[in-house]
Amino acid sequence: MKKLLTLGLAVFVTVAFDSCKKKQGDQFAGIDGDYVSGTPLPDRIDGAGFFGNNVVRGQFPPVYFGYDSFTVSDAELMKLEQVASAMRSNGKTLIIAGFTDERGTEEYNRGLGERRALAVREALISMGMNGGRIQTVSFGEEMPADPGSGEAAWAKNRRAEFGVVK
Amino acid sequence: MKRLLALLFFLPVVLCAQETITIRKGDTTSVALKTLGGADGAAATKVLQNDLDLSGLFSITPPERATYLIGGSASGGSLEGQVTDTRGSVVLRKTYSGGLRAAAHKFADDIVSTLTGQKGIASTKIAFVSSRTGTKEIYTADYDGANVKQITNDRTISVSPAISPDGNKLAYTGYQSGYADIYLIDLLTGARNRIIKFPGTNSGASFAPDGNRIACTLSKDGNPELYIVGISGGGARRLTRTKGVESSPTWSPDGSQIIYSSDDRGGPQLYRISAGGGSGELIPTGYSYCTEPSWSPDGQKLAFTVRSGGFSIAVKDLRSGATRILGAGEDPVFGANSRHLIYSSGSSLILLDTQTGRQVPIITGLGKVTEPTWSR
16 A cells, blocks of 8 residues: 555656646545545744744745746746756755636635645746745745736746745 | 517517526515614614615515514614514514614514525624725625725735624735735734745635634645635645646535636636645536635525626526626625625626526615625
8 A cells, every 4th residue: 555655655756747737637546446545744943934033035036927827837837947956955944835827716725825835836946946845835825026907917936935044 | 659569579588588586476575664662762662674675585564464563663772672463472672782773674684584585694794995084904794785894904905805694703804014914804803913924925814614714715735726724724635736826715515626827728717625725626517717705605506706708796506607797897705605606796796686686785885895805
């Protein structure tokens, strides 16, 4: 059973990178015919919140998403290579914060923001980062990068931002 | 002239093409309300009259045309209420306490149950989110919009409130730790506890009908999934396993099933799952974006938000399968009578009678007001 789980997890990790390119369901069927899981999150570091004083934000550019999508596009994946290479060996913890635009209902957007942060996290794990050093948080449609309305503002707000814990 | 005639001819056709709501005379019970005596009589009568009016169950008429006569007196925070029929026989006589408004609401609910056999909504409480202070905080109020109280003052983000069925507890999502955690407030004592604080995002609490369990969205295992957690925060049990986002669980009246929103197959759709686990079964609605479902306490209807252009309030009859749109807005929640909804129109909360289509703003002037929840 344990072996099967490990196999399932291994299959998942290999396809995780691909899953960022395409939002497509059935090929990721796990052992029960369901999606197994992402990589479980590590325990939090108390006192290190994304907007806190002990977190450096803006060191890496945000990753942007399409409307109602948590797919990391090929162009955005390039940005993640930079994050992964800087973070792979520095021993620090990364917090990924997911955000949405103002359209959509609030609770759904909180889930979508978290899914975006987790999609970025899985991509970084597939690039060799240790998942045990990546936290996620979703702000949904709160804290927009651009408080305006309209596609130009919305495109800036559908994003995942990075914070490095000092 | 001819054109005008043609227009007049077609006008009813155009009107008929809209959602038609028929109010049969027999749907309402005619009552006469005599201003209550006593020092607080006039004020209590106002509350009572509003309750009877909002219920949609009564027409208030002069005594000679009424089937029942309502009267009594109110003073010092208590109310003595009486309902008699046309022959003068007493059908309800009771003394209520707890303050003028609370006493009037209790009398209204007893009138509803005595004369119609239905459950009233007059004594219920609501909670919601307002950005009045510049940050999102949680507020409570009576169902008619009176007694607004600011509950949180965290100056971060406090959202997604859920009021327990008995109205005594409030769960919400707060960001004080820098992450989204679920807090539980005892509204009677004011005590607050951070009950769900797993890694990742913890949000979207929904009380089981027994009030002892919470369904919510947790991402601790690497994906936003639904879990059931005890109200002290222990024993998290995972319900769903998809690659998408599950959110906004709502319980069946017996607590055996949960309906929720999931974007596992593209846009968010509604699914039904056993509270014991298993796989989610799609509930077809005909709309490609359906979120934030609310299951009626009688188990027969489902209210939710759809996106078709803007956002609209939809109600699906779970027996016939028919879905109808009731107006523009978001976040509908069913009241105890399975007839009224409260939803957000952005700048106000609206009380909607799904039977007559009547809409009454109950919360206004508090900035953006969203995510209403309603005790039962």
